[in-house]
Amino acid sequence: MESGLKRRRRRENLFKLAGMLATAVGIAFLGVFFANLVANGASAFEQTFIQLNVDFTEDVISPGGELDLVYADFDGLVRDSLRAEFPHVSSRSERRELNKLVSIGAGYQMRDMIEANPDLLGSAQLLWVPASATVDMFIKGNIDATLDASLRPLSDAQISWIQALQDSGRLETRLNMALFTNGDSREPELAGIRGALMGSFYMLIVTIVLAFPIGVAAAIYLEEFAPRSRWSDLIEVNINNLAAVPSIVFGLLGLAVFINWMGIPRSAPLVGGLVLSLLTLPVIIIASRAAIKAVPPSIREAALGLGASKMQVVFHHVMPLALPGMLTGAIIGMSRALGESAPLLMIGMVAFIVDVPAGLSDPATALPVQIYLWADSPERAFAERTSAAIIVLLGFLLVMNLSAVVIRKRMERKW
């Protein structure tokens, strides 16, 4: 008896140790992953800005007294202010190098300012404009100044100008708002995830509006009303299978049915939402069925005994008790849908879209797809932005899953 006890205790301790080890390994992997992510992406939340003294000359912006926002040479104004800053820069090649310090977005920024406030015309303003991506990378320490001049994207002259601007306090890093306010762009310093965020948002709206009611209704029917037969078993097996089908297959289905046959515009969040709702539907059905099954039969019997009809039992008693489980399943399904990219590639949401979509039928992209596109780009500045976008995506997923847990905790009722 004694040796048996000892053996059992040792085995239990070994098992506990194995469990702790497995958990530690899992956490270690997660830790390495997050550390790597943050190390790469944290710098993307900052952007280098250069302060320029810009003269909103009337002759350039409104020649002949009329405000010309389309053809006015705002870039010229930027160049003028740079030249005023460094008057000794004379040769054409040097001037080109100087102009390359500032992002081409500076001109657009000025145009937007004039458009919003035409009173600025004729005044001189001190503006902070984004520096080009190369300057940004240099400031963040990603460009090695000790390398031979032909091996780096910044020349010695450019580096000296950057130093000069920094010393005079006209170059600093600030919060990179463009990441959240702009759509995608060829220029990394102007690229943002807003287009992708809006695209994902519209798609999730379509997904939840379609998948939740249909999924819940299907689950209620299958659990409460459908007679147990070969058919219902077949349906159950099929639904479980659908939940495990690779998501790219849904993309192919969307391409064939929604785009080719039904003619819905390609790249629209509507198609994306339809495809994602097909993906989410089995997950919601399975979770809802489990939630309905968990409602104790005593409650149903009590309601039936009082003379409630089947429908009344389901809607007055079963649904309220199963709702936390259904919502949790829906949120988990949605967070899976948020992170899908393969089916969206199939339906054309992989295009380079710069405009932020305003509705369900505007061409759009989704956050995971945006990450994929940026990851493909060789520019160093996009590498850090990819990691930043991943951090944002993970942040959303974390919020969604946390809210699933919170909802479950708060709505749990005792019976």
Add this chain to the structure above:
Amino acid sequence: MALMTEIESSDIQPPSTNGAQPSAVLEQVVNLGATIGDVRCEDPYVVTESVDVYYGDNHAIKDVTLEISKKEVIALIGPSGCGKSTFLRCLNRMNDTIETARVTGKITLGGQDIYGKELDPVALRARVGMVFQKPNPFPKSIYDNVAYGPRIHGLAADRAELDDIVHTSLERAGLLKEVIDRLDEPGTGLSGGQQQRLCIARTIAVNPEVILMDEPCSALDPIATAKIEDLMDELSHDYAIVIVTHSMQQAARVSRRVAYFHLGLLVEVDETDKIFTNPQHKLTEDYITGRIG
């Protein structure tokens, strides 16, 4: 005259049957023929004629004929697995919820066939209420628990009438004084005995004609049990009560007639005094004296 009824699905399991009884005893019962005692009564309201109940292949209730009158308390007693709960559940068609259950024979309520087309099970269950073994109040407030039945059957024209019904039911269940100032609190927060009285209040709120009670006190302590037995006594003035009980003392205390079941057969029915002092059948005597069951 057999009336076959196929039942829909649910995940409620049928009551489990006991192990096999000695075959000699079984033969004795099979040779019995008819039920001893008087299955008929004056002024019958619930009548079962040759009712058989099958759970799949298991023959749970065998050819039971019994009449129950309008304002009496009748106790169904018998060893575990003899079919008393099954029989009880036939009377309000709760066996419909069990997929494998099949009921044949005729059951009438006030002359109407309860398995007939004219009587909707929903309407039937408003006339034949049921109180279960384990108290099962809804996870709602005490008020909503009692008000649920009247609400779905449209028994109250406005809030004032509903209040009236709720208060009256709680009072008749002997619960009103204890909960009058906390009607909005959840019903599940009450003690076991209070919960069972809440379930009784809920059942009488729809003003049924018959109340079925499936071992209502088996999960309660003696004091709560005594309270509910007093309640049954009062309710018997207005409703027919059919109570399944394991306790013979309880049967002796509350009922006017007793029906003894054994392995799905109705062995003996008689007035309470007679059956406990002078049982006619050997099986009844064995059960009452504690030799079986």
